[in-house]
Amino acid sequence: MEKFLIRGGAPLEGEIAAGGAKNSALPALAACLLTAEPVTLRRIPRVRDVRTMERLLEHAGAAVEHGEAGVVRVRAEALGTPEAPYDLVKTMRASSLVLGPLLARAGRARVSLPGGCAIGARPINLHIQGLEQLGARIEQTHGYIEATAPDGLRGGPVHFDRITVTGTEDLLMAAVLARGETVLDNAAREPEVSDLAALLIRMGARIQGAGTSTIRIQGVERLAGADHTIIADRIEAGTFLIAGAITGGDLIVGGCQPEHLAALAAGLRQAGCDIREAAPDSLHVRRLGRLRAIDVTTAEYPGFATDLQAQYMALMTQAEGISFVTETIFENRFMHAPELMRMGANIRIEGRQAIVAGPTALSGAQVIASDLRASASLVLAALVARGETIVDRVYHIDRGYERIEEKLSRVGAQIRRVD
Numbered sequence: 541m542e543k544f545l546i547r548g549g550a551p552l553e554g555e556i557a558a559g560g561a562k563n564s565a566l567p568a569l570a571a572c573l574l575t576a577e578p579v580t581l582r583r584i585p586r587v588r589d590v591r592t593m594e595r596l597l598e599h600a601g602a603a604v605e606h607g608e609a610g611v612v613r614v615r616a617e618a619l620g621t622p623e624a625p626y627d628l629v630k631t632m633r634a635s636s637l638v639l640g641p642l643l644a645r646a647g648r649a650r651v652s653l654p655g656g657c658a659i660g661a662r663p664i665n666l667h668i669q670g671l672e673q674l675g676a677r678i679e680q681t682h683g684y685i686e687a688t689a690p691d692g693l694r695g696g697p698v699h700f701d702r703i704t705v706t707g708t709e710d711l712l713m714a715a716v717l718a719r720g721e722t723v724l725d726n727a728a729r730e731p732e733v734s735d736l737a738a739l740l741i742r743m744g745a746r747i748q749g750a751g752t753s754t755i756r757i758q759g760v761e762r763l764a765g766a767d768h769t770i771i772a773d774r775i776e777a778g779t780f781l782i783a784g785a786i787t788g789g790d791l792i793v794g795g796c797q798p799e800h801l802a803a804l805a806a807g808l809r810q811a812g813c814d815i816r817e818a819a820p821d822s823l824h825v826r827r828l829g830r831l832r833a834i835d836v837t838t839a840e841y842p843g844f845a846t847d848l849q850a851q852y853m854a855l856m857t858q859a860e861g862i863s864f865v866t867e868t869i870f871e872n873r874f875m876h877a878p879e880l881m882r883m884g885a886n887i888r889i890e891g892r893q894a895i896v897a898g899p900t901a902l903s904g905a906q907v908i909a910s911d912l913r914a915s916a917s918l919v920l921a922a923l924v925a926r927g928e929t930i931v932d933r934v935y936h937i938d939r940g941y942e943r944i945e946e947k948l949s950r951v952g953a954q955i956r957r958v959d
């Protein structure tokens with residue numbers, strides 16, 4: 541199993557760039573199932589979850605080709621087996637994103653229930669309720685969702701009891717081919733939802749309000765192919781901004797849209813960093829002396845992203861004072877805390893709240909990654925820890941970060957991948 545060997549202490553300096561957003565690439569690839577024509581997607585990151593989604597598309601009958609760096613061409617001329625098998629779904633919860641498109645295009649879908657993951661139960665009941673609102677008949681048997689809509693889906697009102705990102709995306713993709721109008725109420729406002737809507741509109745869908753809590757969709761007969769470049773990965777970019785802050789470096793983070801990182805930038809400024817736009821798509825981060833402990837509470841976009849919570853907690857171990865890190869989205873997203881404590885961090889968990897006392901001198905240790913963003917948190921802590929850290933099970937980090945060790949090495953980090 542591959543590991544990272546990291547020696548801490550080097551401030552990161554220079555330029556580093558985020559790639560295309562993993563959480564845009566996944567729904568965009570699923571959307572290719574909605575048309576028989578070829579779709580070209582650009583800036584697709586070569587990460588494990590993208591490969592899993594590509595295998596799901598091929599299993600359903602689509603052809604997937606890779607062009608020059610970051611270009612993927614998908615053609616779903618006919619969907620022979622509209623299903624997502626357990627052996628693929630169990631490795632990636634976001635597989636539920638094929639449910640809406642398969643149902644909309646083929647009139648039926650058989651998708652394995654995802655099961656839980658490290659950060660929580662991750663149910664998809666809201667996806668199912670929404671699809672039933674559009675006329676789908678859905679049963680759950682033997683760990684699979686069997687969905688049918690023999691005479692197609694019909695538009696209607698869908699209300700989400702709580703905001704769900706992939707739930708909104710699944711319903712968006714189902715509604716674009718439904719008969720009549722669909723209104724998604726309490727929809728997710730994440731930039732990745734807006735990016736998916738932009739692709740669907742390029743394919744001929746009629747959508748208003750993406751990026752707001754109410755999205756209106758007028759169903760159309762069929763969708764055409766398209767050529768679409770997905771947005772930059774705000775979570776990868778945010779991870780690099782925190783890397784610059786935690787190492788006391790001076791870093792320009794390219795490939796990021798500053799408005800997507802407003803909540804993190806506000807937190808970093810309050811904590812004592814200088815963050816400024818270096819160009820329309822890049823931010824410059826420098827630490828201005830000692831870090832201050834600043835509380836954060838995760839929330840749906842445009843609030844502080846839950847996907848940056850673990851990375852921010854690593855930073856707060858180096859800040860002066862007590863900080864409260866509150867996680868409101870997932871019920872078990874503090875798996876990184878015990879590993880950070882093994883490196884010397886002073887953290888107490890009380891329900892949804894982590895109380896971090898700093899600054900503490902971290903020392904390198906053998907640590908184990910448990911999920912994608914917890915892994916990133918351990919890498920950040922290792923960059924500032926005294927001595928060597930071994931981060932095991934780095935396949936978790938490869939799910940959402942493309943060659944992170946190469947990118948970090950180029951700005952001064954002492955990190956290498958070993959078997």
Ligand code: EPZ
Pocket residue numbers: 562563566633634660661662663664665666667668702703704705706707732846847869870871912913940
């Ligand atoms: C998306 O997951 C992201 N994944 C996650 O990123 C991200 O953490 C999450 O949104 C929140 O921003 C992708 O976009 C592929 P949710 P998703 O549905 O859609 C509950 C990463 O690290 N819920 O918005 O699965 C759910 O349990 C990943 O890149 C239901 O109860 O998250 C959670 O508590 C991790 N029923 C809350 O809602 C449902 O049917 C928000 O989940 C759906 C969700």
